[in-house]
Amino acid sequence: MEPIQIFDEKAIQGMDLLFHHYWILRSEHPDWYQLIREREKVLRRYIGEKFGLRLIIHQHFIKLEKIPVEPEAWMGIQNFQEPMDYAIFCCALSFLEGKAVDEQFLLSELCQEIQSNYPLEDGLDWTLYTHRKSLIRAVQVLMEFRLIRTIDGDISRFDTYEEQEVLYEATTYSRYFLRSFPDDFTSYRDWTELLEEDWKLNQEDERRKRVYRKLFFSPGVYRTDSQDLDFLYIRNFRNRLSEDIEQHSNYKLHVFKNTAFLSTAEPRSYHQVYPNTKGSTDLMLQLSKELHDHPEKYVPNESGEILLTDGEFEALIDGMRARLEGGWAKHFRDAGTKAVCTELVETMKEWMMAETDEAASLIRIKPLLGVIAGEYPADFEKGDAKK
Numbered sequence: 001m002e003p004i005q006i007f008d009e010k011a012i013q014g015m016d017l018l019f020h021h022y023w024i025l026r027s028e029h030p031d032w033y034q035l036i037r038e039r040e041k042v043l044r045r046y047i048g049e050k051f052g053l054r055l056i057i058h059q060h061f062i063k064l065e066k067i068p069v070e071p072e073a074w075m076g077i078q079n080f081q082e083p084m085d086y087a088i089f090c091c092a093l094s095f096l097e098g099k100a101v102d103e104q105f106l107l108s109e110l111c112q113e114i115q116s117n118y119p120l121e122d123g124l125d126w127t128l129y130t131h132r133k134s135l136i137r138a139v140q141v142l143m144e145f146r147l148i149r150t151i152d153g154d155i156s157r158f159d160t161y162e163e164q165e166v167l168y169e170a171t172t173y174s175r176y177f178l179r180s181f182p183d184d185f186t187s188y189r190d191w192t193e194l195l196e197e198d199w200k201l202n203q204e205d206e207r208r209k210r211v212y213r214k215l216f217f218s219p220g221v222y223r224t225d226s227q228d229l230d231f232l233y234i235r236n237f238r239n240r241l242s243e244d245i246e247q248h249s250n251y252k253l254h255v256f257k258n259t260a261f262l263s264t265a266e267p268r269s270y271h272q273v274y275p276n277t278k279g280s281t282d283l284m285l286q287l288s289k290e291l292h293d294h295p296e297k298y299v300p301n302e303s304g305e306i307l308l309t310d311g312e313f314e315a316l317i318d319g320m321r322a323r324l325e326g327g328w329a330k331h332f333r334d335a336g337t338k339a340v341c342t343e344l345v346e347t348m349k350e351w352m353m354a355e356t357d358e359a360a361s362l363i364r365i366k367p368l369l370g371v372i373a374g375e376y377p378a379d380f381e382k383g384d385a386k387k
Contacts, residue, residue: 005039005041005042006042007039007042007046007247007248008039010035010038010039011039011042011043011046011248012248012249012250013035014032014035014036014039014043015043015046015047015248015249016249016250016268017032017035017036018036018043018047018055018062018064019064019066019216020268020270020271021270022063022145023061023062023063023064023173024036024061024062024063025060025061025146025173026059026060026061026062027060028146033061033062036057036062037057037062040055040057043055046248047064049205050208050209050212050244050248051209051212051213051216052198052201052202052205052206052209052213053065053066053067053213056176058176060172060173061173061176063176065179066217067195067198067213068213068214068217068218069195069210069213069214069217069230070195071191071195072218072352073349073350074349074350077089077141079137079140079141079144080137080138080141081134081137082134084131084134085134085137085138087118087119087120088114088118088124088134088135088138089138089141089142091113091114091117091118091119092110092114092138092139092142093147093174093177093178094113094117095110095113095114095117096142096147096148096170096174096175097174097175099170099174100170101170101171101172101174102169102170102171103169103170104151104167104168104169104170105167105168105169105170106165106166106167106168107139107153107155107158107164107165107166107167107168108165110139110168111126111135114135126162127162129159132158132159132162133159135158136155136156136158136159139155140155145173145177146171146173147170147171147173147174147177148168148169148170148171148174149168149169149171150166150167150168151167151168151169152166152167153165153166153167154166181194181197182197183197207229207230207233208233210230211230211233211234211241214230215234215245215253215260215261215262216251216262218352219261219274219351219352219353219368220259220260220261220352220366220368221234221259221260221261222258222259222303222352222366222367222368223257223258223259223303223304224303225303231260234255234260235255238253238255238260241253245262249262250264250265250266251263251264252264252265254371256304256367256371257304257367258303258304258367259304259366259367259368259371261368261371274351274372275372275374278347279328279329279331279332280332280343280344280347281347282327282328282329282374283317283320283328283332283340283344284344284347284348284351284353284369285372285373285374285375286320286324286373286374286375287316287317287320287344287369288369288370288371288372288373288374289373289374289375290316290319290320291306291365291369291370292370292373300367303367304366304367304370305364305365305366305367306364306365307362307363307364307365308362308363308365309361309362309363310341310361310362310363313341313345313363314337314338314341317337317340317341317344318337321337321340324376326380327376327380345363348365348366348369351368352366352368353365353366353368353369354366354369
């Protein structure tokens with residue numbers, strides 16, 4: 001008789017690995033692969049019940065298809081800089097569909113196929129530097145995901161020499177990168193229909209699955225209005241949610257009036273946590289402290305947001321700079337205030353701590369920023385600055 005599996009520490013570790021990696025390759029992490037296989041039943045059951053996600057077990061890899069409730073800008077491939085990168089990448093995936101495992105091909109062959117299948121009217125011109133750089137980024141991501149391997153040559157030289165040749169080889173994983181859909185992919189008119197297709201399969205306990213995905217996939221969840229059903233679910237069932245999350249993960253649920261999020265006391269090396277070691281998060285902690293110190297000046301609206309014009313935000317950063325610049329990273333000390341503001345806002349947007357209204361030139365500071373604040377010690381200028 002097969003022993004009953006329980007959701008123990010191994011299962012907790014397995015789920016954490018699944019949520020923080022696109023896939024687990026057996027050849028690279030045989031111990032991770034084995035751990036998840038040993039807890040496959042409890043992981044599949046829990047992830048199916050709470051998240052409605054598909055767990056794929058293959059002899060060469062394990063993959064959890066992580067589908068968000070709503071796609072966010074920061075969820076894309078970090079190395080890609082423009083839509084062309086994604087288009088070239090998808091054309092390359094189509095090319096790899098026709099290749100057998102370990103079949104070799106040349107960069108020129110790949111370029112020709114991508115060029116002929118490129119969907120946009122303007123097309124691709126490999127004599128253009130920007131187009132070649134886009135291809136390089138796409139190919140580098142193919143290699144990072146282990147979809148192809150380099151046999152001979154160097155793709156980086158393609159940016160200066162369009163006749164550069166590289167010999168590649170298709171891997172076992174190249175056919176499994178994209179999700180499979182029940183209908184022909186071309187039958188979907190836009191990305192919203194792809195998300196709708198997923199929820200057709202998850203109509204049972206849909207609210208719970210939406211909430212779990214939001215909490216585990218995003219820095220935080222916001223209350224959009226008084227009738228926000230997802231946030232009402234979190235508030236009404238916070239005790240049950242908190243107990244379940246702590247029993248099945250190393251995270252702790254925090255619920256405030258306008259936001260909810262998960263935290264961890266012991267982050268792993270592969271986790272992306274806030275705050276991190278980057279200088280930008282130092283400034284964000286100081287910004288939070290500044291807003292907390294002047295509640296009469298920075299009054300949040302009903303949703304907990306603080307609205308600032310571009311000019312008001314620059315003045316705020318200027319004031320911080322006058323008092324705290326000595327502890328800032330050199331990158332920010334050397335940059336002008338406008339450049340600091342631009343980088344800071346972009347980082348805050350990535351952490352769902354700010355939104356911008358370009359038309360009105362407004363910056364919307366979100367409640368999540370105010371959860372943690374930081375400051376230097378009074379004598380920080382005498383030595384190394386520390387929070």
